[in-house]
Amino acid sequence: MALFGFIGAGNMGLPLMKAAAATFGKNEVIFTDASKERSQFVSDQTGIRFLTDNCSVVKQCKNLVLAVKPQFFPVVLNEIKDVVTKDQIVISIAAGIKIESIKSMLSNSVRIVRAMPNTPAMVLQGMSGICFSEDTFTDEEKEIIDRFFKSFGKYEVFDERLMNAVVCANGSSPAYVYMFIEALADSVVSYGIPRDKAYELAAQTVLGSAALVLETGEHPGKLKDQVCSPGGTTIAAVKALEEYGFRNAIMKATDACYKKCEELSNK
Known part of the structure; x- marks a missing residue:
């Protein structure tokens, strides 16, 4: 018996599978x-059966690991409901699908990690x-879950x-970051910087800025202030961002994301 089984080998399922x-x-x-x-292609690429x-x-x-889109959950869960046992742990990575919804489609005895x-x-x-669902997980099971999520990055409980809200903070937000990188690169390409170098400048700056937040523990506002010299170029740019609603746009995007998650949760 394998330690992990994946249903779905798409954009999220594949990297998690490879890390596992x-x-x-x-x-x-x-x-x-x-x-x-797709199964044959992934197997040929990774050597995973x-x-x-x-x-x-x-x-x-x-x-x-249920790595299928939320709209396919009812079909998949209905198909496997008679073969999932209480000795297994089901890990769902679908946005908006509540633990109680998964249990209602499988069994109350099934243990869930959302x-x-x-x-x-x-x-x-x-x-x-x-x-985690309000069930008992052994220390060994918790250790396996810990190693699994650390195999492809970091996690918080x-x-x-x-x-x-977590979906808004980390699940959907990479798209906003990519849009920022693309927009910043486009803007400097217009001044003559080659596109490949523009992407590298923008992406590495985002990477380094994020690392600075994580490693120093400083408030992002304080780090922003350190870049904004009085009467300088950065504060002029920040003023323009405020004028055109940069922060408000992010907050509105988060509201839209959260609303969609709630809709999925209530289906």
Whole structure:
């Protein structure tokens, strides 16, 4: 029996699967995907064994990772409900799907870890928020879960009531960061900087700025102030950002993201 079984090998499932295989060994990971062509491609690329149907994966793993989109959850859970056991742990990475909803479709005895990773897991720099169902998990099981989420980055544990906010903070927000990098690069390309160098300047600056926040523990506002010399170029730029609603746009995006999560949760 494999330690991890994945249903879904898409943009999130694949990097988590590869990280698990690197940490626990390829023989400890199996998977399936709705596309047989995708399954074969991923297996050829990674050396991880795939099975042809969801129930077979469930029957042959200890920890089941549901890496399918929220809209496909009802179909998948209905298919596997009779083969999931209380001895297994189900890890869901779907936005907006509550633990109680998963239990209602499977069984109240099934233990659930609800998680929200993000795409930087592809380069082992992911950030995940997780919560546990109110069930008993052994120390050994908790250690395995800890190693799994650390295999592709960092994680924090939250109360489930905060998980939709976690989606806003780390699940969807990489898209905003990429948009910022793209916009910043476009703006300096207009002044003559070659596009490849513009992307490198912008992306490395975002990476370094984020590292500075994490490593110093300083308030982002204080670090921002350190860049803003009196009467200088940066404060002029910050003034323009405020004028055009930069921070408000981010907050409005978060509101829209949260609202969508709530809609998914209430379905």
